[in-house]
Amino acid sequence: MLLQRCFTLSKSYKYRAFSSLRPPDVEVDNVVIGGGVVGLALAEMITRERPQESTLLIEKNKRLGEETSARNSEVIHAGIYYPKDSLKTQLCIRGNRLLYALLEKTSIPYDRIGKWVVAQSSEQHSYLEELSAKATSLGVETYFMDGAKAMAMEPELKAHSVLVSPTTGIIDSHAYMDYLEQQIMEQGGDIGLNTKVVNIVPGNGGGRYLLETVDGSSQTRMTVAANQRVFNAGGLHADHISNFLMPGKYKLHYARGHYYAYNAPSSIRHLIYPCPEKNLAGLGTHLTLDMAGKIKFGPDVLYIDNPYDYSLPDDHAHKLAFTKAIQSYLPSIDIDKLQPDYAGIRPKLAGPGEPFQDFVIQEEKDDGFEGFHSLIGIESPGLTSSLAIADYIRETL
Structure with a gap:
């Protein structure tokens, strides 16, 4: 019934030419663009905190969470990797605590399984010492294990030392x-699926912002007036959405990560991460477990031009490089048991080789667009940060 209601919303209005001078087909107080985990968290917060206002979430796909939110490691991160004063750090730490508080009250499957960040040399151990000191300063729990103890607990592991993050976990993101x-x-919001935003203009008597949308099946067009606010949580396409109003202001890069399933028994019972990559392009090809205890490896980082290209490399050279990355901490891995599983694409503000870029979460007042909120470059740890991102925006309203 929910899906039926969602689909009906985007198909039940007749087409009108898109013009700020003509009445809109639909008027609401708030529009959230993007039905991934961040857009959903935002819409949930708005419908809960502002029940007197009408809220519509618009998603271009036929189902919610089909892109970045459904194609990741499903890890609840602790928030220790990124620069101390960054939004990524602050919102990840806050989001971790908010998410666990929610999970403890609901039936959503999760496991506070813990993460081991593995050093293979004294140089990498020095990095882990810095990481641990930063975690302590941020109020995030970590502790060390020497290699011998770690390998006694996880016999398949190769380690010089291990930094343990006990508040890292896994979640069933779906x-x-x-x-x-x-x-x-239940809180009175509406969801329009299969509905793509193709233009936005400031309203002229018909709402603060007018959004032109197209139904993905019938190609029917309609105009939605957002009389209070628009929240752009468009993920891989968020730059294009904000650029309807501010051409050229934002540019996202697409980083595809590949995941491999491991079709062999393993005794590993923790999330295993190598030391992260330079500029934090990724956190390394790590080992994660799903809620059924199944092992998967990934992701690597490959910049691409097409945000819809989820293809998996089917060549021995890629598989061999993937295996070598894993063997740095799991030397017994059998290349013949690794099978391509799926790929995910991250919306990154930093291009190849460029330095760290933080989340962009802001109301575009400086450009004259009060009430229009851009959320750009919301990649990892976006899943963990989702409730905190919604809370961060709540505090600005």
């Missing part, structure tokens, strides 16, 4: 998004 969807609907 169940989490289902929960947020249910809350939005």
Whole structure:
């Protein structure tokens, strides 16, 4: 019934030419663009905190959370990797605590399984010491294990030393998004699926902003007036959405990461991460477990031009490079048991070789667009940070 209601919303209005001088087809107080985990968290917060206002979430795909939110490691991060004063750090730490508080009250599957960040040399151990000191200063729990103890606990592991992050966990991200969807609907919000935003203009008597949308099946067009606010949580396409109003202001890069399943028994019971890559382009090709205990490896980082290209390399050279990365901490890995599983694409503000870029979360007042909120470059740790991002925006309203 929920899906039926969602689909009906985007198909039940007749087409009108898009013009700020003509009445809109739909008028609401708030529009959230993007039905990934961040857009869902935002819409849930708005419908809960502002029940007197009408809220519409618009998603271009036929189902919610089909892109970055559904194609990741499903890890609840602790927030220790990124620069101390960055939004990524602050919102990840806050989001970790908010998410666990929610999970303890619901039936969403999760496991506070813990993460081991593995050093293979004294030089890498020095990096882990710096990481631990930063974690302590941020109020995030970590502790060290020497290599001998770590390898006694995880016999397949190769390690000089290990930094343990006990507040890192895993979550069923699909169940989490289902929960947020249910809350939005029960709190009076609406969801328009299969509905793509193709233009936005400031309103002229018909709402603060007018959004032109196209139904993905019928190609029917309609105009939505957002009389209070627009929240652009468009993920891989968020730059294009904000650029309707501010051409050229934002540019996202697409970083595809590949995941491999491991079709062999393993005794590993923790998340295993190598030391992260330079400029934090990624956190290294790590080992994660899903809620069923199945092992997967990934992601690597490959910059691409097409945000819809989820293809998996099917060549021995890529598989060999992937295996060598894993063998740095799991030397017994059998290349013949690794099978390509899926790929995910991250919306990155930093291009190849460029330095760290933080989340952009801001109301575009400086450009004259009050009430229009841009959320750009929301990649990892976006899943962990989702509730904190919504809370951060709540505090600005």
